[in-house]
Amino acid sequence: MSATTIRILEELMRSGGFRSGEELSSVLGSTRSAVWKHIRLLRQDGYDIEAVTGRGYRLTATPGYPDAIETGRFLQTSVLGQRIEHHRSVMSTNAQARKLAREGAPEGLVVTADAQTGGRGRMQRVWHSPPGVNLYFSIVLRPPVPPRVVPQIPLLAAAALHTALASVAGGVELRIKWPNDLLAGGRKLCGILCEMESEADMTHVVIVGIGVNVNLRALPPEIETVATSLLLETGREFSRPELLASILNAFEPLYRRWLEVQDLSPVFDYLEEYSWLRGKQVEVDQYGRRLKGVAAGISPTGELLLDMPDGSQTMVSSGETHLIPDNERT
Amino acid sequence: MSATTIRILEELMRSGGFRSGEELSSVLGSTRSAVWKHIRLLRQDGYDIEAVTGRGYRLTATPGYPDAIETGRFLQTSVLGQRIEHHRSVMSTNAQARKLAREGAPEGLVVTADAQTGGRGRMQRVWHSPPGVNLYFSIVLRPPVPPRVVPQIPLLAAAALHTALASVAGGVELRIKWPNDLLAGGRKLCGILCEMESEADMTHVVIVGIGVNVNLRALPPEIETVATSLLLETGREFSRPELLASILNAFEPLYRRWLEVQDLSPVFDYLEEYSWLRGKQVEVDQYGRRLKGVAAGISPTGELLLDMPDGSQTMVSSGETHLIPDNERT
Structure with a gap:
């Protein structure tokens, strides 16, 4: 999406009601036919935009992509997600985040995707990543810590995920399965794939990849007995941008406290309380x-x-x- | 260097004496003028090849590149260095090895360079990497170990380096400076830059980058008080391919034993005996x-x-x- 297209979208979102073609073209400093071109691009991208002669344009529905615009409205972080690179389709958000990190991407950059063509979990297993329904994202972190403490990050992320999901999906019994999954009713709801690049004693970058089954209605046969989604558990749909923002909002303060202590004390009791494996x-x-x-x-x-x-x-x-x-x- | 050029070089090395153009062209299944073309390429690459009418071609001197052909003659390993990718000049052997590793390079691949244009030590410091005199190489390892034990690898490599260098440069007082340097007379002779890519609990690849100041005669002013070379310490020149092979020959058995125990016991006494810091x-x-x-x-x-x-x-x-x-x- 071009910067101008994004400007138009932001104008429509900000106003909530109708904006005339004239107003939009003066905001952008472009012609009314240029405005019309961007409106068409937005419609192609899944935004429902009403056009009424004499009144102008009104945004009536968004496709709910977890992109910078839609997620930004719910973010309360100062670093995580302040930059979001959204893709309609990408091989894997972790691979894309690694690439950007190698090119110097700063801490807090989040790569999101509507679909992944080669989504992976741990051990190179496939992560079912159809478009339009789930959340697939990767956070770039640059913690100034030795690599030996980095394996704690998936558990930290699991605690943040649990907090965020429990607040939106009350009633669902969410459990953290060591070392990197969230289960609902014993079935996989979220997976975490944490990757790092480091020197022997200095961490360069950590990529925290997270997949959440959100509005998935049907599971492929090979995983239907072991996986689930928020929709399957609760019977209702969730906003992916809002969910992403909740997760980042929960993660940032935990990550900050963890950087100070470099052990799991900020989430230890929480992890124990919601452990899936404990006693089994x-x-x-x-x-x-x-x-x-x-x-x-x-x-x-x-x-x-x-x-x-x-x-x-x-x-x-x-x-x-x-x-x-x-x-x-x- | 093309596969055919390498075949010609191998033929000349194997024979030691003259090989006629006719013999070489029949070995290669090509014309005598094609043989001549490859001879010219080899000469451009620094190989001295004598051509005598009626007798043929004879290799009289090699440029001593630490490449597969020259290093291979001294190798006693079964994995490390069995594939060597040599570059006349590369940004950094670690960066090239990482790239190859991401493309699936197997354990044991070694990337060598005659010169590095962006050689780096730890903390992104410059590693002075002029052509023709030193050894710059990176080993691709894929140890099936958790990332937390990987920081031991530089010390393991330091022990292997010490063993190899002590055997060729007897009399020079070599010391291992924790965690990743070798010193001679208190000055830096070798540096080790170990990098890894991993999941939180699974190591994907470790790149062991090693720089050895071998035949360097003059040091740039900014490092002349803190660095040295084998030549400056001993007054004589060393064969880079032979040195590389010695290091790999020393490293492989140590690495194998380390994989079994995953602690430094195979080299512990050695590291303590030759420690530079101990007691200081x-x-x-x-x-x-x-x-x-x-x-x-x-x-x-x-x-x-x-x-x-x-x-x-x-x-x-x-x-x-x-x-x-x-x-x-x-």
Whole structure:
């Protein structure tokens, strides 16, 4: 969208009612036929704009893209999301954010997409990313911390996501599944893919990629038993820009406090309270090694604590966790 | 260099003596004038090739580039350096290795350069990288380890560098300066710049960049009091390909053992024996915080141990260390 098209859109949003072609053209310093051209572009982009002879143009509905204009109205942050680069379709928001970060993008830049053609979760798994319904975004962070504390960031983001989603979808039982998922009723609602580039002892950039299943009505068969969406859980639709802003609003203060302490104390109790794994028998795949035990909680630096069958306790710093079905328990 | 040019060079290297134009053209399945064209390309590249009517061609001197052909003759590794991409000039070997890694380059790929136009050390500092004299290379590693153990790799590489250099430059007092330099007589001889890309709990790629001042005769004024070269220390020249192979030969077995234990035990005693800082008063800049103390050694996971003035001991996981001059000691 060109800067002029965005100006027109902002004018229509600001006014709420009708703006005449003459007013719009004088604001932009362009002709009325140029204004008409931009109105057509906005309509092509999904904005419903009424045109009434003698009254002018009125915005009646937006496509609800999580872009800078629509999200900006709900943002209360000072850094996160102050710049948003929105794409109608992108391979993956994480890949795009990495690219921009390498070109020098500042902390707080957020890349959003209406659809992802190659969305990925952890372990290079596909993240189902159809257009128009979900939230796919990536935050560029440049924390002045050693890389060893960066694995705490997904848990920090999970706490922010939980806070934001709980406030809009009250009644849904949301749980945080160590180390990087949010579940509703035991099914995946959000995933977090945190990537970093660093020197051995200095973090250059962290990309926090987040996918939230928002208004998805139907799940592909291969994930319908394991995934869900806010709409499927609540029966109603949610505004993606508003949701994005809520998440960023929740994340920024947590991130700031975390930068000071560099441990999970700002969210520790929260993570424990809403833990999905706590008290359950789990199996962890860790670089080919399999550990079975009962999830006892997390350490202050984000490791999963496992009570082992022999009575000892093990700290697990990474890996994929699975619940052990009752009939497979030892 | 084209594959055919490399074949010609290999033929000349293998034979040691003269190979007739006829022999070379039959080996390559090409015409004698094509052979002549490749000979001219090799000469342009710095290879001295004698041409004697009736006898053919003979390689009398090579430019000593640390490329696949010249380095390969000295390699005893099975992975590291089995593929070498050599550049006459590149911005930085680390940047090129990162690029190749993103395109899927396998573990062990080594990028070398005769010169770097934008060579960098840690903290984005310039690494003086003139052509023809030094060794600049980057190793692509894909260790199946969590990112938190990756900061040990520069120390592992430092031990390998020390071993390799000590074996060729006996008599020079080489010391390892935590966390990433090799010093000779207190001056910088090698630097290590280790970069990684990872998920929060899974390492995708580690680039180990190494610069060795080899045959450098004159140092620029801004670094002449703090840097040195093997030639300046020993008075003799060294073969860069042979040196590169020695370093890779030393590194591979250490790296393999490290992958099994994921701590510094394979090189711990070595690092302590050749530590430059041990017992000295040092100041560490750590993300803007300054710590002063006496370097007491390193931990099994590579942190610097500092004996503090109040009798306590602190572990420093990252930062820049400086010796405190005698007249500034407290």
